[in-house]
Amino acid sequence: MAIPYSVLDLATVGEGQTSAEALRASIDLARRTEELGFHRFWVAEHHNMPGVASSAPSVLIAHLASATSRIRVGSGGVMLPNHAPLVVAEQFGMLEAFHPGRIDLGLGRAPGTDPRTAHALRRSPGPLSADDFPEQLSELISYFAGDPTGITAVPAAGNKPPIWLLGSSGYSAQLSGMLGMPFAFAHHFSAQNTLPALALYRKHFQPSARLEKPYAMVAASVICAETDEQAQYLAGPGALSWVRLRSGHPGVMATPEEAAAYPYTDMERLIVEDRLSNQIIGSPATVERGIEKLLAETEADELMITTMVHSPSDRVRSYELVAGLR
Numbered sequence: 001m002a003i004p005y006s007v008l009d010l011a012t013v014g015e016g017q018t019s020a021e022a023l024r025a026s027i028d029l030a031r032r033t034e035e036l037g038f039h040r041f042w043v044a045e046h047h048n049m050p051g052v053a054s055s056a057p058s059v060l061i062a063h064l065a066s067a068t069s070r071i072r073v074g075s076g077g078v079m080l081p082n083h084a085p086l087v088v089a090e091q092f093g094m095l096e097a098f099h100p101g102r103i104d105l106g107l108g109r110a111p112g113t114d115p116r117t118a119h120a121l122r123r124s125p126g127p128l129s130a131d132d133f134p135e136q137l138s139e140l141i142s143y144f145a146g147d148p149t150g151i152t153a154v155p156a157a158g159n160k161p162p163i164w165l166l167g168s169s170g171y172s173a174q175l176s177g178m179l180g181m182p183f184a185f186a187h188h189f190s191a192q193n194t195l196p197a198l199a200l201y202r203k204h205f206q207p208s209a210r211l212e213k214p215y216a217m218v219a220a221s222v223i224c225a226e227t228d229e230q231a232q233y234l235a236g237p238g239a240l241s242w243v244r245l246r247s248g249h250p251g252v253m254a255t256p257e258e259a260a261a262y263p264y265t266d267m268e269r270l271i272v273e274d275r276l277s278n279q280i281i282g283s284p285a286t287v288e289r290g291i292e293k294l295l296a297e298t299e300a301d302e303l304m305i306t307t308m309v310h311s312p313s314d315r316v317r318s319y320e321l322v323a324g325l326r
Helices: 017-034 056-066 085-099 116-123 131-145 168-176 191-204 229-246 256-260 266-277 282-296 313-322
Strands: 004-011 040-043 072-079 101-107 163-167 183-186 216-224 280-282 302-306
Touching: 004 313, 017 040, 017 056, 040 056, 040 282, 056 072, 056 085, 056 163, 072 163, 085 101, 085 116, 085 131, 101 216, 116 131, 131 163, 131 168, 168 183, 168 191, 183 191, 191 216, 191 282, 216 229, 216 282, 216 313, 229 256, 229 280, 229 313, 280 282, 282 302, 282 313
Parallel strands: 004 040, 004 302, 040 072, 072 101, 101 163, 163 183, 183 216, 216 280, 216 302
Antiparallel strands: none
């Protein structure tokens, strides 16, 4: 049986584009992928990254949900350590009240930024430890249930969007399983951990009021074009962005021409090769084989696709071609 396909978008800002244009392109992409039959449209949370306009997921989700009518819209994800659980509950309770049955709350525990920016967000001397995340999560969940402490998260109580845990390692996988929550794994930047994390999730899963059996979604980077050569060309800017991020110099996404001409060092070339090896890039036939292989290996219940290319039109076209494979 065919599984749902979904979308993860970062509102990527390319060379020659403004953040406002990137956000409008994200809304256009949501409308088009809804027409194509995709199941969800999630947006990320990143801060102090010139190439990513998605810094306030709840605000963007409100616009995306208003611009569409059927597709589920959510966060992939809200980085919970950056926020007060009460505020997150109020925001997503309000989103669910406006768009009942269409909102997802995906949660991560990474900062989504550098340490200095994390401090500016949290106004605390350092990051929360891993031990703090379960406590934050428990507090957040309690607000949707109706907190017994006397603090009411209006309008969260009574408006309960599905809560997902996101992860790139075994920690969130195991926690998600123990709490009986759906789990989304970031295969697109942690491919080596995909199978072990999914195994941990399924092993430790405990049925809950939220979920009777494990539900695992795998997020993968997919770039589809008319030919393998064109797809590889379009993948160049995303690879260059990764190199720049790893070196501490994030910026807007380069054009394919700039990426193709970039003078990579030997070490940078190894980083690029490793990055591209974990992506599904090519013509429709090549991408179809790649997706089939990934789904067979992971036994995922849902596939979430992110497409990191410079041009919004190339991004839309990639999703159109993938939709044609179903």
